[in-house]
Amino acid sequence: MVHFTRYILKNGLRVLVHEDRNTPLAAVNVLYQVGSRDESPERTGFAHLFEHLMFSGSRNAPDFDDPLQRAGGENNAYTTNDYTTFYEILPVENLETALWLESDRMLALKITKKSLNVQRRVVVEEFKETCLNEPYGDAWHHLSELMYHQHPYRWPVIGLVPEHVEDATIEEVRAFYQTWYTPNNAVLCIAGNVDTDEALKLADKWFGDIPKGPDAHRRLPAEPPQAELQRRVVHAKVPVPAIYLAFRTPPRLDKEFYPVDLLSDVLAQGQSSRLYHRLVKEQQLFSGIDAYVTANLDPGLLIIEGKPADGTDPEVALAAIWKELEDLKTTPIDARELAKIQHRFESTVVFSETSILNKAQNLAFYEMLDRAELMNEEVDLYQSLTPHDLHHAAQQLFREKNAAVLVYLPQA
Numbered sequence: 001m002v003h004f005t006r007y008i009l010k011n012g013l014r015v016l017v018h019e020d021r022n023t024p025l026a027a028v029n030v031l032y033q034v035g036s037r038d039e040s041p042e043r044t045g046f047a048h049l050f051e052h053l054m055f056s057g058s059r060n061a062p063d064f065d066d067p068l069q070r071a072g073g074e075n076n077a078y079t080t081n082d083y084t085t086f087y088e089i090l091p092v093e094n095l096e097t098a099l100w101l102e103s104d105r106m107l108a109l110k111i112t113k114k115s116l117n118v119q120r121r122v123v124v125e126e127f128k129e130t131c132l133n134e135p136y137g138d139a140w141h142h143l144s145e146l147m148y149h150q151h152p153y154r155w156p157v158i159g160l161v162p163e164h165v166e167d168a169t170i171e172e173v174r175a176f177y178q179t180w181y182t183p184n185n186a187v188l189c190i191a192g193n194v195d196t197d198e199a200l201k202l203a204d205k206w207f208g209d210i211p212k213g214p215d216a217h218r219r220l221p222a223e224p225p226q227a228e229l230q231r232r233v234v235h236a237k238v239p240v241p242a243i244y245l246a247f248r249t250p251p252r253l254d255k256e257f258y259p260v261d262l263l264s265d266v267l268a269q270g271q272s273s274r275l276y277h278r279l280v281k282e283q284q285l286f287s288g289i290d291a292y293v294t295a296n297l298d299p300g301l302l303i304i305e306g307k308p309a310d311g312t313d314p315e316v317a318l319a320a321i322w323k324e325l326e327d328l329k330t331t332p333i334d335a336r337e338l339a340k341i342q343h344r345f346e347s348t349v350v351f352s353e354t355s356i357l358n359k360a361q362n363l364a365f366y367e368m369l370d371r372a373e374l375m376n377e378e379v380d381l382y383q384s385l386t387p388h389d390l391h392h393a394a395q396q397l398f399r400e401k402n403a404a405v406l407v408y409l410p411q412a
């Protein structure tokens with residue numbers, strides 16, 4: 001159980017404070033509810049661009065990293081389809097330094113032609129390095145395009161093409177900042193060896209006077225049900241073939257998401273999981289295989305990806321995956337196998353809560369998702385699932401009409 005206090009400032013900023021007396025540190029996490037789904041189809045990659053731009057200096061802190069490093073802290077950020085997170089961890093006595101830095105770039109980020117050009121080059125180079133010049137690096141471009149045709153999940157977080165960032169005007173970039181990087185579109189979480197009342201006073205001191213921004217109005221098009229299997233074979237500069245099998249899943253808050261999430265663990269969580277044990281160890285059809293869910297706010301994906309073993313026909317390997325999925329559809333999972341997965345899930349949650357940074361990030365995520373209290377309730381939701389729940393989820397999920405197949409083959 002993670003205890004916390006919630007306070008909402010007059011400008012709409014949600015502030016969560018969690019006290020942890022077992023550490024000399026404090027973690028600060030600012031989550032903005034803006035991701036790649038909030039971008040224009042002609043200007044993709046903006047949320048990821050701001051992951052970099054937010055470190056380029058603000059009105060009173062021209063260098064973000066230097067004051068934090070002198071305070072003994074470190075920081076980072078990441079972007080998803082649905083939100084962007086910025087975080088710091090530092091000695092608790094220097095907590096105010098992190099709050100000052102975060103508040104100043106929320107109030108007055110300096111978006112100049114120089115800073116934009118610098119970060120633009122960084123982002124475009126990252127696009128080329130990770131998507132164009134890395135084997136299988138464009139997999140998410142293919143999968144997004146195969147699985148989504150209306151919803152903005154149809155482009156990956158890094159953007160559709162580098163030209164969308166290269167050609168962006170400073171006016172477009174500033175407008176994106178003014179729309180989304182506002183207190184009423186953010187969650188601030190402070191965790192560590194702090195006093196709640198004092199932390200709330202500091203939050204009000206540094207963030208309370210920041211003007212409220214425009215209310216977010218999202219009119220995201222719903223993705224229609226898929227009518228047939230989507231399939232694509234890509235001949236590329238890859239060392240060995242690779243298989244990606246994707247299925248559309250319920251949204252993160254849908255009750256049907258939970259059995260789907262556990263199904264991904266049944267398939268590929270550890271060496272005793274079905275796909276690894278049967279296809280890697282026993283049949284030796286794959287050199288490696290994995291399965292995971294994207295857990296998006298809107299309908300997301302369950303992805304199975306693997307590399308066929310040397311000499312194995314990719315179509316034979318793919319057929320073996322489908323056979324395992326058919327087994328889950330026809331025969332309910334054994335209660336002991338389910339209990340093992342549920343216990344492993346619970347231990348993972350408990351272990352993650354030993355880190356104050358994880359707690360700060362998770363509290364902010366759940367507050368954005370629905371309400372932070374859900375963080376303490378979800379273990380019980382997962383533990384209450386039955387073999388019937390997973391059997392029903394498998395029957396609904398693992399259908400050809402709900403799937404996309406992406407196969408990489410080495411160029412001749």
